[in-house]
Amino acid sequence: MDLTKAPLFLDRIDETIRTRPEQLAIVDLSLDEPVLMTYGELSKLADKCATRLLELGVEQGEAVAYQLPTSWEFVVLTLALWRISATPCPLLPSLREREVKFIMQSSGSKLLIIPDEFRRFRYKPLVEAIRADLPALKHSIVLPQSNRRPASADMGGLLSGEDIAVDEIAARRATGATHAQLLYTSGTTGEPKGVLHTHQTLSSALLAHTTTLELGAADRIWIPSPLAHQTGFLYGMLVSFYIGAAGVYQAIWNVDTARAAIETHGATFVQAAMPFLADISNCDQPPKGLRLFIATGAAIPRQLAQQAREALACSVVGAWGSTEGCLVTVGRPNDPVEKQAGTDGRVIDGMAIRVVDDEGNTLPAGSEGNYQIKTPAMFVTYLHHHEWFEAGFTADGFFDTGDLAVIDAEGYMKITGRKKDVVNRGGEKIPVVEIEELLYQHPAIADATVVAMPDPRLGERACAYIVVKSGQTAPDLSQVTDFLGRHGMAKIYWPERIEVIDELPRTASGKIQKYVLRNDITAKLAMEAEHTS
Template identity: 30%
Template sequence: MPNEHSYTYMQESACTPTTDIEGYVPFPDDRCQEYVDEGYWRNLTFHDVLDRAATETPEQTAVIGPHRELTYEELAENSRQLAISLATEAGLEENDFVVFQFPNSSEFLEAFFACSRIGVIPVMLLPRHREAEARHVLDLTEAKAVFAAGDRYQLGFDHVSLLDDVGDEFDHLTHRFAVVDDEETLPEGWTSFDAARDGDLGSEPSVDLEDIDVNPSNPGVLLLSGGTTGMPKGIPRTYNDYVFQWEYMAKVANVQSDWVAFPSVPIGHNASLNCVIGAAIWAGATIAVEPVLKPDALMSLIERHGGSYSLPIPTQLIDILEHPDLEEYDLSSLEVLVSGGQKVRPKAVYEFVDRWDIGFCNIFGMAEGPLICTRPEDDVDDQAHTVGRPIAPDADEVRIVDEAREEEVTRGDAGELSVRGPGFFTGYLRHAEENDENFDDDGWFYTEDVLALNDDGNYEVYGRLKDTIIRGGENIYAPGLEDVIIEHEKVENVAVIGIPDDRLGERVGAYIELVDGYDSLTVDEMGEYLKGQGIAVFKRPERIEIVNELPRTEVGKISKADLRDDIVKRLESE
């Protein structure tokens, strides 16, 4: 059972975070103390949570990977040895940054908890990031070390060469570690991850981990924003605020110690690291990792290891439901699925719940902190059409505000989501302009997401402010229109965007993937269909672009930034 653990934690002034990191915005002292006094912050680091599980259930399987299996005791011990090597060989110290570019693997977990033991901050560069993102992140953080996957994992891209080439531009990058089976494949200056973890580097330890006192109110991980426009922003999360969400996500999803949790998106993405990995470690459950995140590989993992719990994005749900060999896989072990990141099709929720009798958590989440979701025990209609409630309703401060960000809107009306509390970040790293724009003097973060609070206490998501098309003064929320268009018999997938227009400001446009067997869909056809669905004339698309495949971000979301760029180019060429 989750959360049935004995804890001793300190309610002292030690909750004050450091201010030694240039460009980091710490939690105010009074809020830190309040969160500790209220019991929301337990003053635990990431490795504290791991060590508790290793003490209580040492022989419980912690992680199953394609190459090996580790108990909680083994994972804890491996992370200790690696931490000693990082401090001794690389000279890493508290508040130093190191860049991770790992696939979903056991090595990620060993390195993640090793960094926690010495107060080093891992930066979550995703496997699909390339030169521009790597260069930006290294420059932003002044990272002293990088971790990458070498020949052990066949990912179709050479991440070691990428970070080797880019890393040569930065004098502060002094150490490079790679996961390899053949050390002869490593470029000069790189160290084998296994040798560092196993203490085979030959140096006498220069640190005693018992002497390192990591402040749980310091940043413990640096997540990256989606980066759909420009370069990703750095999102510092403290040990306290992140562990707080681990605990509450485990409660919300009712994660059990005998479950097998598996990340369906990159492990360094908040959806996996927080909602799946963190919740599983909190509950003492098993984590199964699979580097290849295609439907066949994930369904095979579920069948092979009895996968219980995960957070796939909506496109992955559709890929599974529409897989030609779906009936050949046994997915009956599934207990709870969480999904979000973009609008979840209601019919996908109904089909998953009906076919596998699962609990469904429809989630609105951000790396910056907000986590709002339905519960597994909720009525399926709520799971299909809303995103439920905040994961910690007594602790999370949530408001829906007007365009001026001055007043809360009337209940039921759509507005911008604004948040503050023990599970939310306090500012982007070294990005004062962005912080000035989206934080007020009282610490409220304005998310630029449009939501509404229904009378039943559940929230509905309408999209980003940038997804709000303003046509002649009328607001049109693109995701709501997409929900209707997707039900057309010819439509496989759709993205609605605003098309620049000199007279009206914007007009409605739709990029559409067609169902196999259809080769056209006109504006008039769509207009007649939407008329029959009761959609107002001003909301109906005035231009339709048929595409073979909608562009995606690094985690599989539809990239509307790319579509906006595309429509501008098309208009210019015309």
């Protein structure tokens, strides 16, 4: 399978629109009554939206930022941006002033599109609070949430008017080298990285994924992950487009909505973080109808895998991917049961993986080392930091993921640790350095660090170890999180436990020995569990 020659996803979408315009494209479960939209209807709305974007002066290659929840509006806007060769730059709805300001400044986006409200948070005051720091921003568009039926909604004016700029849209046709996505991923330097993919790199990922897992138009893709995350964007929305199938979109996590997605609306496939799997497997009436659940973010515990297979009556396998390299390993439904759980699967055809020592020597099967990948689905650069991109590759073209892994004799890979200083909370990477920098600004904290603590549902949560200044009273968890919130940090990044110690363990060179603290909190949690059992 030559992934470098994968058909472009826009061509696949257009083929479905031309040959099967009545094919269902979207099932949006975010309203009281589901929104059902065909490929033909989606195409007409995308053209209308693209015309309005052109009128706003959106240029070819320009990044357009939007902080929208998972919804039909998100899908329409994204397709419209592709049709005029602009670059979608979606932001998680949970991000707040600090993160939004950074991404807007970095991307240079002249246009920001937001909902008026989502989950009781109003976004217009956020934009007003940071607008003075965004000299490039020319337009902000607010999508009212009071009227969201496609027949009458105008998406803040983006669907107004009936004229379509047919010739100008046609002239903007994207190529494989056109930028198709700008996603920001939490880094280890304190600065999020802007990851740029092209239409060809994402199409290579899609061909590999859909072929390996034998996905087709008869499937329905359930999308409970945020569309501003690679899991929802690429392995939800774009997978459904690539195979000409329906996507079933869920904006807010709720087991009953998940049951409706599967049992009422026929979802057969999902790729999502392990907490989603745990929740639907452990509920009173586990939904039936899924064919395959790809669990990402961490290797599936064997007990959960067995329980999920029985409760959901479907195949459950693990996988590993990243924003930069997309999915590289995945389990197959016909893999041995003992490999489906406890590993992150096998390498996908057309890609390569290896484990090396610090000198770059390939290690034998079963040895832990630095995990490196080579894939045609690799991103093309970090925005403004091509030197970071170049530094990530070896001389023979492998990308160093920063993770530690073991590959067994049968080729199954398992992530065992990481060099990157990030907490993986249910598949969401927590930017540790950013949290630490803010903690140091707290008037009562002299020294601080954040480490991962194990969690049975999310895999990891963030625990902050702090040293209190002399004469000050140690702040409790709520006081620390209130402080972070006041400084504009999103709630999803807040630590969920505070440990006060006299001194942080450090090496002779002054580096914090985080493994000591990870071992400490792991032992404390185990002891607490014993006392409560």
